[in-house]
Amino acid sequence: xxxxxxxxxxVEEYFSLxxxxxxxxxxYRGQVYAMAGAKANHNIISSNVNAVLNEKLLEKNCxxxxxxxxxxxxxxxxxxxxxxxxxxSLQLDTxxxxxxxxxxxxxxxxxSTRGFDQDRKFDLYREIxxxxxxxxxxxxxxxxxxxxxxxxxxxxxxxxxxxxxxIPLYSLGLEIPLERIYRKILPFEKT
Numbered sequence: 238x239x240x241x242x243x244x245x246x247x248v249e250e251y252f253s254l255x256x257x258x259x260x261x262x263x264x265y266r267g268q269v270y271a272m273a274g275a276k277a278n279h280n281i282i283s284s285n286v287n288a289v290l291n292e293k294l295l296e297k298n299c300x301x302x303x304x305x306x307x308x309x310x311x312x313x314x315x316x317x318x319x320x321x322x323x324x325x326s327l328q329l330d331t332x333x334x335x336x337x338x339x340x341x342x343x344x345x346x347x348x349s350t351r352g353f354d355q356d357r358k359f360d361l362y363r364e365i366x367x368x369x370x371x372x373x374x375x376x377x378x379x380x381x382x383x384x385x386x387x388x389x390x391x392x393x394x395x396x397x398x399x400x401x402x403x404i405p406l407y408s409l410g411l412e413i414p415l416e417r418i419y420r421k422i423l424p425f426e427k428t
Contacts, residue, residue, distance in 0.1 A: 338367035369408035
């Protein structure tokens, strides 16, 4: 992640920048980060996960959000996850651009965001009281890692790397075949 400059921004200054920006800007406690464009496999995986979730949640009182929807963390950090799900009564900020109560957040890992998404973002997302599950999908190989909040602050971890596996989404009471998430991806780049 690359800051747009070294200046510390107030939340109000960040909101002004977002209104004028032609691209997504994330905010983390004074720093503003420009979101880079994603590679094809990242976008394919994102489209697939949103399609599968929309299909499976069609009859439930849950809403699937794409990466165009921001999430708010303690009024000092704002991010654009690759996908989110909110259920029951959705809570949005006054501008209706930031979701306040997701139960599931999904990030698709790429080379440039992997470390931040796995560590610091997960630390921050856990500050959201409604969050029950955090799912990481790999865009450079087949694989997932899921964190589900059980009693208190205990998180259950599940992972997989086989196309025949399913991703258990405990927060939604469903499973998603990994094959559906990685359908139509391009060959992975050799490293």
